[in-house]
Amino acid sequence: MFYDGNYLDLVRKYYMHQHKKNAWISVRGLHEYIRYKFASEEGVGSADCQITEAHYFRERFSAQQSIEKASETLYNERVLDDILMKERVTTHYLPVNFAGKESSIDVWLALDAFDMAVHQRFDVIALIAGDAAYIQLARKLKALGMPVLVLGWTFAYDAASGEQKGTRPSQLLLNEAKYPVMMSDVIDRMDSAQGEEKEALSLLFQRRKTAAQAIGAEHDDDWKVGTIAHVQNGYGFITPEGARENLFFYCSALVDTDFDELYKGMEVSFLKGMGHKGPAAVKVRTAP
Incomplete structure (x- = not known):
């Protein structure tokens, strides 16, 4: 083979x-x-x-x-x-x-x-x-x-x-x-x-766990809505709807989109979980 x-x-x-x-x-x-x-x-x-x-x-x-x-x-x-x-x-x-x-x-x-x-x-x-x-x-x-x-x-x-x-x-x-x-x-x-x-x-x-899940991350079943606050060098931050603190994400969390398509203010939906350094968006997609 x-x-x-x-x-x-x-x-x-x-x-x-x-x-x-x-x-x-x-x-x-x-x-x-x-x-x-x-x-x-x-x-x-x-x-x-x-x-x-x-x-x-x-x-x-x-x-x-x-x-x-x-x-x-x-x-x-x-x-x-x-x-x-x-x-x-x-x-x-x-x-x-x-x-x-x-x-x-x-x-x-x-x-x-x-x-x-x-x-x-x-x-x-x-x-x-x-x-x-x-x-x-x-x-x-x-x-x-x-x-x-x-x-x-x-x-x-x-x-x-x-x-x-x-x-x-x-x-x-x-x-x-x-x-x-x-x-x-x-x-x-x-x-x-x-x-x-x-x-x-x-x-x-x-089915295989992601790296975040493999280290014990748990995330909700419901997708939440937010906007892109910042993107740079393969990572970024999301401002969840109705929240003050931003949520970190890596480009590897993206589902059905490319990192270079993201821009500040863009509406996205995400699953919140635990990353290597604390709370993070473990999955991010552009369609709510």
Whole structure:
């Protein structure tokens, strides 16, 4: 298995913050579903399909950049690292400030995947990717007689700014795969799945606490209304409606909006909880 980490991050955030599932896609759940999918396509038992190698490639901020970006960035990266390590996924990182163009990590993934395919002779390679940059990799693997399974997602949503965001996998990449799998379709119909497929999908989503919740934070179920009092360098303050004291928040608390879209006086709604240094807004959104 080879993960385009930037692609996986985009997909996981969508299902956590935009989709009705409101949960993180589980790495373990993905592995279980891939084993099931290949077994069903080949007509063999899932127990006979094992993941022998798994590699995750991504560009990553330095420690200092992570601190400047948001307080939870380092925590979230460490949590994902723990998950990948537990699932025996080997991580490969390029620092963002040296990575250059986005294709840098794509090239590294493609070269390593092809090199391992040639020397280790895998039975099948699974790509969690959607970029056209991987078309040549899929073609080369097909020329070696090695089946390729590609997991892709199609989704779109309206951001708080009114801009439509989303992703769609390269159709040419899907065409090169022996087993193209549109996971967005699988997920949308997963509640009606039966038998072995239902069992394979049972671990696909998991709910994970935020850093604030992980250190014992509790927050009310009701969203409260306030206005942005100040924003700067990845954090800001909210003036709650009818209150005198401002409430601190990090950009990582934002739901369905970008930090650079906020401005002083903007109306927001928030969930109050306990942060690292006391009361804080643990979730902030622009729509009341």
